[in-house]
Amino acid sequence: MKQTPELDRIQKKMQPGVLTLKGFLGHDDRKLADIIAADCQTLLRLGINAAQITERLQDLADRGADLMEQEILVDSRYLVRVRDDRGKIPSPWGDGLFEKGDVDLVDQKTGKTLKWNRLTLRLISKHGFFGGYGSEYRIDPDVACEILDLKPVVDRSPESI
Amino acid sequence: MTPIITAVLVLSALSGILTLLLLVAEFFFANYGECTIDVNKGDKTFKVEGGASLLTSLASQKLFLPSGCGGRGSCGTCKCRVIDGGGPLLPTETPYLNDEEQKSDVRLSCQVKVRGDIKIEVPEELLSIKEFETVIESITDYTHDIKGLRFRLPEGETIKFRAGQFANLFSKPYDDVKEETSRAYSISSAPSDNKAIELVVRYVPNGMVTTYVFKHLKQGDKARLIGPFGEFFLRDTSREIVCIAGGSGLAPIRSIILDMIDRGISNRKATFFFGAVSQRDLYYVEEFKVIEKEHPWFRFVPALSKDDSDHPYEKGIITEVVARNYGDMTELEAYLCGSPGMIDACCKVLASKGMPADRIYYDKFS
Numbered sequence: 001m002k003q004t005p006e007l008d009r010i011q012k013k014m015q016p017g018v019l020t021l022k023g024f025l026g027h028d029d030r031k032l033a034d035i036i037a038a039d040c041q042t043l044l045r046l047g048i049n050a051a052q053i054t055e056r057l058q059d060l061a062d063r064g065a066d067l068m069e070q071e072i073l074v075d076s077r078y079l080v081r082v083r084d085d086r087g088k089i090p091s092p093w094g095d096g097l098f099e100k101g102d103v104d105l106v107d108q109k110t111g112k113t114l115k116w117n118r119l120t121l122r123l124i125s126k127h128g129f130f131g132g133y134g135s136e137y138r139i140d141p142d143v144a145c146e147i148l149d150l151k152p153v154v155d156r157s158p159e160s161i
Numbered sequence: 162m163t164p165i166i167t168a169v170l171v172l173s174a175l176s177g178i179l180t181l182l183l184l185v186a187e188f189f190f191a192n193y194g195e196c197t198i199d200v201n202k203g204d205k206t207f208k209v210e211g212g213a214s215l216l217t218s219l220a221s222q223k224l225f226l227p228s229g230c231g232g233r234g235s236c237g238t239c240k241c242r243v244i245d246g247g248g249p250l251l252p253t254e255t256p257y258l259n260d261e262e263q264k265s266d267v268r269l270s271c272q273v274k275v276r277g278d279i280k281i282e283v284p285e286e287l288l289s290i291k292e293f294e295t296v297i298e299s300i301t302d303y304t305h306d307i308k309g310l311r312f313r314l315p316e317g318e319t320i321k322f323r324a325g326q327f328a329n330l331f332s333k334p335y336d337d338v339k340e341e342t343s344r345a346y347s348i349s350s351a352p353s354d355n356k357a358i359e360l361v362v363r364y365v366p367n368g369m370v371t372t373y374v375f376k377h378l379k380q381g382d383k384a385r386l387i388g389p390f391g392e393f394f395l396r397d398t399s400r401e402i403v404c405i406a407g408g409s410g411l412a413p414i415r416s417i418i419l420d421m422i423d424r425g426i427s428n429r430k431a432t433f434f435f436g437a438v439s440q441r442d443l444y445y446v447e448e449f450k451v452i453e454k455e456h457p458w459f460r461f462v463p464a465l466s467k468d469d470s471d472h473p474y475e476k477g478i479i480t481e482v483v484a485r486n487y488g489d490m491t492e493l494e495a496y497l498c499g500s501p502g503m504i505d506a507c508c509k510v511l512a513s514k515g516m517p518a519d520r521i522y523y524d525k526f527s
Contacts, residue, residue, distance in 0.1 A: 013235070015337075016337035017336065017337030017338040017339055017369070019230075019235060020367055020369065021337070021338065021367040021368065021369050021372055022337075022367050023337075065502050066502050066503075066505070066506045067466075067478065068407060068436055068438065068466050068478050068479060068502075068503060069438060070438060070466055070467050070478075082502070084408075084499070084500025084501065084502050084503065085363070085365045085368070085500070086344075086345075086346075086363070086365070086409065086500075087344060087345070087365075087368075088236070090230060090235030090236055090237075094234070094235065094253060094256055095256045096256055096257075097235075097236060097237055097257075099501055100365065100368075101500065101502075102366065
């Protein structure tokens, strides 16, 4: 994948203090194209696709929604808390505004955690961007696969990712 | 090797010359001179220097369109109809405009450059929006994550707003935030208290403006506000009202109740359900209890969804509490302020109790 001028422009918007206080990249200093390509390779290695991750995360978020920010135990394993905040966050790709509000998940089996919001899921599903290393919103495909117990899909071609 | 280096040098030199030519051309040809902005078919006309965005040009004339991102083209809120002179729709605008808006010449004013005379249409109420350079009179910790801020307006200035509306608060650059940023917050004070504005701000983790408010803003600091905005206000009927809020959603409801007292509206029963998780999330309880005592038409019902301690409040999620407090709600009117999830859940309950959808008014925090 090539780092186009368009990706340069998007990566600038991902810096801290532009669209969000801490940005989208954490301490990751790789080019955006490389970040996306590396995670795509991980998905290929695992034999899973982005939709498997986002659909499962959305399902968990839905089950914790409408509870006025109360924590809920889902599937006797995941502690989920959905926070509602005022306002919307713009996508760095300029393809929409997404309601704020984080979902915090603690996997009681592994002790590992995930944090995401509506924009996180959009960036994964539409742009293959899982967050930079060190970003608290990074959904590492390896970690997600382990926490969410995702099984490989039959089709392992790059097009299915 | 030498031919490659020569080619690179020649290409670089050519690029440099072209850039220089473009800069020179821009200097001579991109001078748009004085342009006229006609607002609402002649209601207002402004003479501005061409070249800036429509949003900035209007703001320079003290006409403020709502903007959540300060003109960066990323929030999609600074819309207005550009009837003439706006140029073609840009790819940076289309993600924020639906088909109907695009057909009706609605544009993002931050993306439209003023290059000549331009005719626009904006909602009438935007013409009364003002900018205020205020001073922070007080900052109060209401809960562990909610603060109340009181802004004193400049000497001699007043604000006219409807109870329930909101204002945009601007943060100054700090840490990694290099530009002024604004966010919308509901006004919690009464319209009669018109020499100051009170806002309620809940801390948003990593929020650019709430972090500024919680970590940098101090009493005595200057702060810029623009407002009022919004369509959330008490409708002029005689119906009994039910208000439901959570978190900082209390702000506009407080303003509405204080306004009812000021205006002597005592013929409408009003019940305010305030949902919180535990006692540490409650605030303004004493004030509302005093209002309840002094005004028989008002009832305050705090409800805690997860607090097993011995407390005098209702127990359960706010929707459950509302549901068990009412039978038929066909003749009532509702005012809701909170998260989209809370609003949606409340709308379902109210509808199941017979309340028509067009009598449910809400500020969905978005």
